[in-house]
Structures are given as C-alpha cells and as structure tokens.
Amino acid sequence: MSTATPSIAIIGAGLSGLACARTLTKAGLKYTLYEAADAVGGRVRSDVVDGFTLDRGFQVLLPSYPEARRVLDYDALKLRPFYRGADLFYKGQFHRLSDPFTHPRDALKHGRDPFVSWMDKWYTIVLRKEVLTTRKIERRIPEIETEDYLRDFGFSEEFIDRFFRAFFGGVFLEKDLRTSARMFLFLYSMFSTGGAALPAHGMQAIPDQMAVSLPPGSLRLNSPVASVSPGEIILSSGEIVHADHIIVAVSEEVAARLLPDLSGEKHLPARSTTCLYFTTDLPVPETPTIYLDGDGRGPVNSACVLSKIAPHYAPAGQHLISASIIGSPCSEELETVVRDQMARWFGESAYLWNHLRTYQIRHALPEARQLHLGDGPLNAVLVPGLYRCGDWCEDASINGALISGRRAAEAVIGAAA
Ligand SMILES: Cc1cc2nc3c(=O)[nH]c(=O)nc-3n(C[C@H](O)[C@H](O)[C@H](O)COP(=O)(O)OP(=O)(O)OC[C@H]3O[C@@H](n4cnc5c(N)ncnc54)[C@H](O)[C@@H]3O)c2cc1C
Structure with missing residues (x-):
C-alpha cells in the first residue's frame, strides 16, 4: 500500500471536473484543477x-x-420554477398544455381545446405513471429511437410532430427524435416529478456554487492543457506537470484531441x-x-x-x-x-x-452518447493513472456530467488507496 500522497491533476472545470474535485476533496485528497477558460462552468456559463x-x-x-440534488444547495x-406545461404555436395561435397534476384548473380550462386528442392526453398520463412507478424503466427497454418509442406507445403522428418534436427536440437539440428512448424516459420522469427551473441569478450560479468549496490554490484558470500522457501533462505555456493520476474532464471533442490514441471511441458530430x-x-x-x-x-x-x-x-x-x-x-x-x-x-x-x-x-x-446510452457509463479508467469523465461518458445532461465526475474521482480514490 502506498503511503505517499498521490499527485492528482484534473483537466477542465466544467461540471464534471468540479464534481470530480468535490469528491476528491471529501476524500481528503489534494489536486490541481487546470481550466482553459477565465472562469469555471464549461458549457454552463x-x-x-x-x-x-x-x-x-x-x-x-x-x-x-438525482445527482444534482445530492451535490447542489x-x-x-x-x-x-417554470410553469409546468408549454404554449404551442400552431396555425396562428398558441395552445396551452398544462400538467394536470400541478395545474389542474388550467388543464381543465384548456383541456377542451381539440388541439390535442383525448387519446394523446390519456397516453401522456399513462406514460407519466409508467415512468414514475416503474423503477429504472429507461434501462429495461430496448435501445430504440425516441420517435419509434412514442409511436409504439400509441401517440398520434400529430401529437409527436406538434409537441414532442418541439419540446424534446429542444432538449435533445435534434428534431428527428433519433435520441435513445432511454434518455427520453429518464428526462420525461425528471420533468414529471420536478419540472424545470433557473437559478435566480443565472445558470453560472451552479458551477460557482461548486467552486466555492475548492481548496485555496487548487484551481488554475486560464491554463489550457496542450497534451496529456500517462503521468504527465503539458500546458500551452510549456509548463510540464507530473501527476500520478490525471483526470481528463473536457468535452468529447477536446478529449478526442487530447487523447487521440486512448479514448478509443468513435466520435460523431x-x-x-x-x-x-x-x-x-x-x-x-x-x-x-x-x-x-x-x-x-x-x-x-x-x-x-x-x-x-x-x-x-x-x-x-x-x-x-x-x-x-x-x-x-x-x-x-x-x-x-x-x-x-x-x-x-x-x-x-x-x-x-x-x-x-x-x-x-x-x-x-455530444451526439454518440445521445444515440446509444447502452447499459452503463463508459469506463472512467483509460489506462492506469489516466481517467476520463464528462457528459459524453454518462449522458448528455447536467446530471450526467455530475455523476461522471464523481465516478472518475471514485476510480482515483480506489487506485490511490
Ligand atoms: C446551450 C446548451 C444548453 C444545454 N441545456 C441543458 C439543459 O437544459 N439541461 C441539462 O441538463 N443539460 C443541458 N446542457 C448540457 C450540459 O450543460 C452539459 O452536459 C454539461 O455542462 C457538460 O459538462 P462537462 O463537464 O461534461 O463538459 P464541459 O462543460 O464542456 O466542461 C469541460 C471544461 O474543460 C475545459 N477545457 C477544454 N479544453 C481544455 C484544455 N485543453 N485545458 C484545460 N481545460 C479545458 C472547458 O473550458 C470546460 O470548462 C446544455 C448545454 C448547452 C451548451
């Protein structure tokens, strides 16, 4: 068993890098977090x-x-909170869809609007019940596209086109609904139970809150990393850093650049x-x-x-x-x-x-991880001493990035024990 304190370097202070840092801090391990930008947050700025x-x-x-609840205050x-529902613009006017469980009066008032058929309303409730009562439903269904899942479930083409393509197209950032139905079901259950919200002072408040607990001197902003190999990173400034454990917590695109031989994944747009x-x-x-x-x-x-x-x-x-x-x-x-x-x-x-x-x-x-969630996250350990995390290793969301960062830190803690 090693008694020397291992040296640890984390590359990237997005949510995954911050979650990794948080777990290491809790385990009493020291590290340095190298961030290319002038502030923490990555894509949440x-x-x-x-x-x-x-x-x-x-x-x-x-x-x-679930992970955000654990990590964030x-x-x-x-x-x-956002209103639980949406206003859909169709043929020259808005039609309100209200969550009947949160806004029953609105649901009754707008429910007579023939914009949504009774069958589609019914399927919406059945789907809600299914995602709320069947534990981990998303892992138990075959990995099919969201569009096929919705069609098989019974939703009409009209409702898929008017509502799901707009609402979940905006979440997935693609309107063909090719994204894995497992991701869809996970998000549907998240929207059904807690809706959506904004921090009062902007999304940046999320990474800022996580950064507050970083130990003094552990964060180096404006420090882009130019190359990574097991045991060593080289900053763009030319500075060479040796570390026993290196965690690459960057986007899929940057990881493919920093780890061309090691990441081994097929990188899609x-x-x-x-x-x-x-x-x-x-x-x-x-x-x-x-x-x-x-x-x-x-x-x-x-x-x-x-x-x-x-x-x-x-x-x-x-x-x-x-x-x-x-x-x-x-x-x-x-x-x-x-x-x-x-x-x-x-x-x-x-x-x-x-x-x-x-x-x-x-x-x-990231595209690839949206299409195929598979049966679990990508392995955090690339080779001994070199780790990866980020939304592209788990699922493309704030939650996925947070879990992935924690998992990478746990792998480091396990190896350093
Ligand atoms: C516009 C937009 C809307 C979104 N909407 C939602 C939403 O509504 N809900 C939701 O759950 N998710 C949403 N997401 C997704 C979510 O924001 C991401 O999944 C998550 O923030 C990814 O975090 P990450 O740590 O994996 O990666 P990143 O946030 O990409 O963090 C990587 C970090 O590495 C740093 N870095 C890069 N290269 C280097 C280098 N060479 N050296 C050092 N540091 C480097 C970057 O500057 C960055 O800080 C959205 C994303 C975007 C962009």
Missing part, C-alpha cells in the same frame, strides 16, 4: 450584459436530477444550438412558460420570457426574451427572420425589441 443575465445558450436545471441557488437574446420594456406575455413552435416551421424552436421566470435576469422594468434555434444557421438575415417569427407569436411589438446578443454553441451536446 452566463454573462452579464447591460444588467441582463445571459446564459450561454438557453438551458435549464431539472431539480429532480437548491436553497442557495434560489431556484425559480456534436449537436449545436443558437440563442438570440432580446430586451424590451414593452408588455410581454405573463406566464413563466416555454413557447414552442408547434408548426415546425422555425427557425425558432422555443422562446421564453426569462425575466418572468427569474426576475433578476433583467433590470427592474425591463424584460429578457430568449429565442432558441436548433443548429447553428449561418445567415445575415437570421435576426430579421427571428423577429418576424416572434412578431407572429407575440405581436408587432417584437419589431421594437432590442437585440442584445446572439450565442452560437457549436458543440452543445
């Missing part, structure tokens, strides 16, 4: 621009995520998204809900008045609106086309909104 909080791409926390994050932020002091819809493109005409798949969900996202008297697109279209006309669509949805005042910023996130979600 926010900017404050003119007093508005802009998440780098529209994103939400599902409070029911929700009270301190002051989570602000990532999924991308674009988010345009608008501000206004004019009246906006009141309900803190998500507005969806039920027509499927796009380009905006979903829109949200973020300041109605979390008022701190905008200065007093102002509103912040996000318009999210699946993919990263490259067009000078984009803002105009988006504005036209927003005017169809919310009225002519959308032409007066101020366009604050657009974010294009090319590598938002």
Whole structure:
C-alpha cells in the first residue's frame, strides 16, 4: 500500500471536473484543477450584459436530477420554477398544455381545446405513471429511437410532430427524435416529478456554487492543457506537470484531441444550438412558460420570457426574451427572420425589441452518447493513472456530467488507496 500522497491533476472545470474535485476533496485528497477558460462552468456559463443575465445558450436545471440534488444547495441557488406545461404555436395561435397534476384548473380550462386528442392526453398520463412507478424503466427497454418509442406507445403522428418534436427536440437539440428512448424516459420522469427551473441569478450560479468549496490554490484558470500522457501533462505555456493520476474532464471533442490514441471511441458530430437574446420594456406575455413552435416551421424552436421566470435576469422594468434555434444557421438575415417569427407569436411589438446578443454553441451536446446510452457509463479508467469523465461518458445532461465526475474521482480514490 502506498503511503505517499498521490499527485492528482484534473483537466477542465466544467461540471464534471468540479464534481470530480468535490469528491476528491471529501476524500481528503489534494489536486490541481487546470481550466482553459477565465472562469469555471464549461458549457454552463452566463454573462452579464447591460444588467441582463445571459446564459450561454438557453438551458435549464431539472431539480429532480438525482445527482444534482445530492451535490447542489437548491436553497442557495434560489431556484425559480417554470410553469409546468408549454404554449404551442400552431396555425396562428398558441395552445396551452398544462400538467394536470400541478395545474389542474388550467388543464381543465384548456383541456377542451381539440388541439390535442383525448387519446394523446390519456397516453401522456399513462406514460407519466409508467415512468414514475416503474423503477429504472429507461434501462429495461430496448435501445430504440425516441420517435419509434412514442409511436409504439400509441401517440398520434400529430401529437409527436406538434409537441414532442418541439419540446424534446429542444432538449435533445435534434428534431428527428433519433435520441435513445432511454434518455427520453429518464428526462420525461425528471420533468414529471420536478419540472424545470433557473437559478435566480443565472445558470453560472451552479458551477460557482461548486467552486466555492475548492481548496485555496487548487484551481488554475486560464491554463489550457496542450497534451496529456500517462503521468504527465503539458500546458500551452510549456509548463510540464507530473501527476500520478490525471483526470481528463473536457468535452468529447477536446478529449478526442487530447487523447487521440486512448479514448478509443468513435466520435460523431456534436449537436449545436443558437440563442438570440432580446430586451424590451414593452408588455410581454405573463406566464413563466416555454413557447414552442408547434408548426415546425422555425427557425425558432422555443422562446421564453426569462425575466418572468427569474426576475433578476433583467433590470427592474425591463424584460429578457430568449429565442432558441436548433443548429447553428449561418445567415445575415437570421435576426430579421427571428423577429418576424416572434412578431407572429407575440405581436408587432417584437419589431421594437432590442437585440442584445446572439450565442452560437457549436458543440452543445455530444451526439454518440445521445444515440446509444447502452447499459452503463463508459469506463472512467483509460489506462492506469489516466481517467476520463464528462457528459459524453454518462449522458448528455447536467446530471450526467455530475455523476461522471464523481465516478472518475471514485476510480482515483480506489487506485490511490
Ligand atoms: C446551450 C446548451 C444548453 C444545454 N441545456 C441543458 C439543459 O437544459 N439541461 C441539462 O441538463 N443539460 C443541458 N446542457 C448540457 C450540459 O450543460 C452539459 O452536459 C454539461 O455542462 C457538460 O459538462 P462537462 O463537464 O461534461 O463538459 P464541459 O462543460 O464542456 O466542461 C469541460 C471544461 O474543460 C475545459 N477545457 C477544454 N479544453 C481544455 C484544455 N485543453 N485545458 C484545460 N481545460 C479545458 C472547458 O473550458 C470546460 O470548462 C446544455 C448545454 C448547452 C451548451
């Protein structure tokens, strides 16, 4: 048994790297966390621009995520819930879908809208019951595409097209619903039990909260790693660091670059998204809900008045609106086309909104792990002393990144014992 304190290096301070660090801290192990960017968070970052909080791409926390519940202090994050349901724009008007268990009155009021057939309403409830009462249902079904699963379950083509393609297309960042039905069922149960929420001061509050407990001196920002091999990392600055245990906690794309010989996985393209932020002091819809493109005409798949969900996202008297697109279209006309669509949805005042910023996130979600969840996570140990973690090793979500980071740390703890 080794008695010397092992030296440990973590590369990447996204959620997986932070979760890894957290587990090592709890085990009393020392480490250094090397992060290329100027702050922690990775894909969960926010900017404050003119007093508005802009998440780098529209994103939400599902409070029911089991690992997030374990790791995060929700009270301190002051989570602000979304309305449990959605407003779908179809043939010139919005149709409200309300969760009958959270908003029974609304469900009754809007339930007569023939937009959704009674059979589809019924299947929605049956599916909810199934994901809530059958433990780990997602691991027990064959790995098929979400679209096939929904069709086999009995949902009509209309409802799949109008609701599931817009809602879960926005979650998966692909509208063909090719994503594994196992991922769909996991997320469906998370939405069913806890809905969606935003931290009061933006998504960046999540990694910031995790970073608070890092031991002093353990985090090195602005320190990109250029190469990795067992026992050694070389920073872009030329600095060479020797470490007994190296954990690569970067995105799939960067891991493929840093570990070309070792990762051994087939790397498929990532999924991308674009988010345009608008501000206004004019009246906006009141309900803190998500507005969806039920027509499927796009380009905006979903829109949200973020300041109605979390008022701190905008200065007093102002509103912040996000318009999210699946993919990263490259067009000078984009803002105009988006504005036209927003005017169809919310009225002519959308032409007066101020366009604050657009974010294009090319590598938002890893593709491969979405298509095949398999029977478990990718092995955290690549070779002795070299480990990997990240959403692409578990599942493409905040929850997946957190679990994956913890698992990599547990592998280190096991090896260092
Ligand atoms: C726009 C968008 C919307 C999303 N929406 C949701 C959502 O609603 N709900 C949900 O659950 N999930 C969502 N996700 C997914 C979720 O954010 C990710 O799955 C999760 O944050 C991935 O964390 P990670 O630690 O695996 O990777 P990353 O966040 O990519 O972290 C990797 C870290 O490594 C650093 N790094 C990279 N290269 C180097 C290097 N050479 N040297 C040192 N450091 C390096 C990076 O700067 C980064 O900090 C969304 C993602 C995006 C982009």
